[in-house]
Amino acid sequence: GAGVSQSPRYKVAKRGQDVALRCDPISGHVSLFWYQQALGQGPEFLTYFQNEAQLDKSGLPSDRFFAERPEGSVSTLKIQRTQQEDSAVYLCASSLRTAETQYFGPGTRLLVL
Amino acid sequence: AQSVTQPDIHITVSEGASLELRCNYSYGATPYLFWYVQSPGQGLQLLLKYFSGDTLVQGIKGFEAEFKRSQSSFNLRKPSVHWSDAAEYFCAVVDLRYSSASKIIFGSGTRLSIRP
Numbered sequence: 090g091a092g093v094s095q096s097p098r099y100k101v102a103k104r105g106q107d108v109a110l111r112c113d114p115i116s117g118h119v120s121l122f123w124y125q126q127a128l129g130q131g132p133e134f135l136t137y138f139q140n141e142a143q144l145d146k147s148g149l150p151s152d153r154f155f156a157e158r159p160e161g162s163v164s165t166l167k168i169q170r171t172q173q174e175d176s177a178v179y180l181c182a183s184s185l186r187t188a189e190t191q192y193f194g195p196g197t198r199l200l201v202l
Numbered sequence: 203a204q205s206v207t208q209p210d211i212h213i214t215v216s217e218g219a220s221l222e223l224r225c226n227y228s229y230g231a232t233p234y235l236f237w238y239v240q241s242p243g244q245g246l247q248l249l250l251k252y253f254s255g256d257t258l259v260q261g262i263k264g265f266e267a268e269f270k271r272s273q274s275s276f277n278l279r280k281p282s283v284h285w286s287d288a289a290e291y292f293c294a295v296v297d298l299r300y301s302s303a304s305k306i307i308f309g310s311g312t313r314l315s316i317r318p
Contacts, residue, residue, distance in 0.1 A: 093245070120304070131206075131292050131308030132246070145305065180245065188234075188296070188304040193246040 091115070093194035095181050101200045102171045110166045110197045114183030121164050122191060123156055124180040132180050138164060139187060171201045204229045206293050208309035216317045217285050223278040223312050225293030234296035235276045236306070237267055241289045249291075252276065263287070288316045 094113040102108050114121050120139055124132035125148075134148040140161040149156070153172075158164040168175055178198050182191040207226045215221055227233055234253050238246040250261025257269040267278045276293060293309040 122305070124306075124308075129311075131294075131310050132306075133308070134305045137305065148305075182246075182306075184304070190248060190251065191304070191306060192248075193238075195243070195245040 093181055093183055093192055095179075095194040095197050097197060098195065099198050099200075101202065104173060104201055105170050106201075107167065107169045108171055108199065110168075110179050110199070112164045112166070112181030112183075112194060114162065114164070114181070115185075115192060116162075118183035118185050118192075119161075120184040120187050120189075120191075121158060122182040122184075123164070123166050124182065125150075126178040126180055126196070128177070135166070135179075168199075171199075173201050175199060176201045204233075204295060204297055204307055206295050206307055206309035208291075208293055208312050210312045211310075212313045212315065214315040214317055215283055218282050221278075221280045221283045221287070221314070223291050223293075223314070225276045225278065225309060226274050227276065227293075227295050228274065229295055234304075235267075235269060236294040236296070237261065237265070237276075237278050238292045238294060238308075239263075239289050240292065240311075246292065249278070283314075283316055285316045285318070288314055290314070 096111045123135040126132040136156045137145040138158040153169045155167045178196040180196045181194045184191045205228045236251045237249040252259045252269045290311045294306045297305045
């Protein structure tokens with residue numbers, strides 16, 4: 090079946106612009122995760138959903154970052170007033186249930202100029 | 203706090219040679235451990251995982267890893283590398299302290315280059 094998909098794959102934004110990144114998890118997967126991967130680093134956890142409930146947002150770096158999953162499937166990560174330090178690859182992952190293997194999408198590479 | 207350390211930033215091996223990538227973790231309880239591979243422009247692909255049981259775990263693409271509790275290590279091995287194995291490799295642990303989540307803690311990665 091189809092894997093996790095993310096769009097857009099690449100996004101260039103001017104500093105101060107708002108961006109929205111989309112994640113389509115594997116169908117039927119209850120858990121959805123967002124990670125941020127800076128250049129040359131491992132991914133770092135941002136936030137976690139179980140169905141439509143956002144159960145952990147401890148990794149969001151500031152209140153400019155906001156994530157939602159209103160119907161328990163597709164998720165959107167929104168970054169307001171982007172800054173250069175937001176430049177990174179944003180990875181989405183889903184798992185069938187909590188504490189099961191996470192499957193990752195290809196990521197969205199965000200460059201803020 | 204839990205952490206994962208990959209001491210080697212970059213490793214180069216000759217094609218056909220054996221490979222060992224090191225990983226050490228800091229975690230109080232028995233961890234869930236993973237190795238992921240990331241090729242340029244690609245997402246993370248799971249190579250193998252350890253939850254419990256046999257400490258020698260077999261994965262895809264001919265990789266294996268051994269969990270050694272006494273050394274807090276989970277090193278990745280392959281007896282003979284292929285040019286297509288060139289990629290970034292991440293060791294990771296799941297934080298089970300969160301009862302409702304399975305947040306993955308990743309190491310900083312080891313970049314593997316293959317010498318023809």
